[in-house]
Amino acid sequence: WAESVARGMTSIGLGRHDTVQVSYGYGLFTGGLGAHYGSERIGATVVPASTGNTERQVELIRDLNVSAICCTPSYFLHIAETAEKMGISIEKDTKLRTAVLGAEPWSEKMRKRIKDSTGVNAYDIYGTSELSGPLFTECTEMNGMHIWGDLAYVEVIDPETGESLGPGEKGEMVITMLQKEALPIIRYRTGDITAYDDSPCPCGRNHLRIERLSGRVDDMLIIRGINVFPSQIEYTLMTIPELGEHFQIVIDRKGVLDTMVIRVELKPSAFSDKLSDIMKLKKNVEYALKNSLNVAAGVELLEPGSLARFEGKAKRVIDNRGD
Ligand SMILES: [Zn+2]
Structure with missing residues (x-):
């Protein structure tokens, strides 16, 4: 050891x-x-x-x-x-x-x-x-x-x-x-x-x-039958320079359909009051995620510093599907 x-x-x-x-x-x-x-x-x-x-x-x-x-x-x-x-x-x-x-x-x-x-x-x-x-x-x-x-x-x-x-x-x-x-x-x-x-x-x-x-074998998410690892999501988010390092994955079920929303903080430099800039970036992030995960994910862009910080292992996935 x-x-x-x-x-x-x-x-x-x-x-x-x-x-x-x-x-x-x-x-x-x-x-x-x-x-x-x-x-x-x-x-x-x-x-x-x-x-x-x-x-x-x-x-x-x-x-x-x-x-x-x-x-x-x-x-x-x-x-x-x-x-x-x-x-x-x-x-x-x-x-x-x-x-x-x-x-x-x-x-x-x-x-x-x-x-x-x-x-x-x-x-x-x-x-x-x-x-x-x-x-x-x-x-x-x-x-x-x-x-x-x-x-x-x-x-x-x-x-x-x-x-x-x-x-x-x-x-x-x-x-x-x-x-x-x-x-x-x-x-x-x-x-x-x-x-x-x-x-x-x-x-x-x-x-x-x-x-x-x-x-981990047990942290693999199955979203509409597709295997998704939180590490793949991190990799994709980190390719986009406007995004910060902190994110959260929220999974829900609407009827029979799984939905996934990625909540991610913006870099302070990318934080803008112009709604059209934010909407455009949101579309780009959704497109990049769809391409790498093969399943659609919604994106919520957050103000820098709005997600919880962790001292040990981060808890990034919130699964509300309840089964
Ligand atoms: Zn070596």
Whole structure:
């Protein structure tokens, strides 16, 4: 566990000269302690901030010269937004350059937005509390999370039939831990959806890599018979520059028909009093979603800052269908 996180941190260039702020929750959710022990193992200084009190999180980053942070992607966005409100530029006023983000699916577009707005390189990390916490991290190539072959054996299966899938085929990740003591974990079905790549990574490591998580077998939404993942919606929204990073998916049933409405905040710069601008943008967003999801979704554009912010995993889906 600590070893696995430490190897990941080393592979993205972190080490004894770094100060790592751990802004995952500490407690039975294993993100906090997992990142903490991993950071200690590489000899870094650890700031055990846990979640909450976001203004103080920003002050700690600035005052303690924090160079790396571990938290959920949605919490990182909240911290960045809070810094901006406090008049602190992460890029100019702090030493923060690396973020290790996990515990919920996020997209490549989100990575680019984080880099562009804060100068921070964001890396993906995978873990699950059942297997004792954070486990696998990307390397500097940012093209998949390395599975340490001596610590874990990973398979991807078809969740319906249980059959093993090949490289590049999306399915449910199944993990066998090879060095766990006392509690053996053999072919544990994680419920998480990914695909593996067994080609060697340009960084020189030959372990299997898993791609960004698309979601969970149980958070896949079925809208009028079409499979939709919240991560696909995020990806599409992030391609539209006028939209902010915060959104909510509301699903209802009118008669026998499922309806889906995406409520998304505008960027402060795109917020306009001109109704015709807003209507035009709304149409564009609806068109982009229809194209990528193959099912129509209504769009509600919101004032910046109107949706709830999250310190841990974001709750983005409200399903009112009641079955
Ligand atoms: Zn690599």
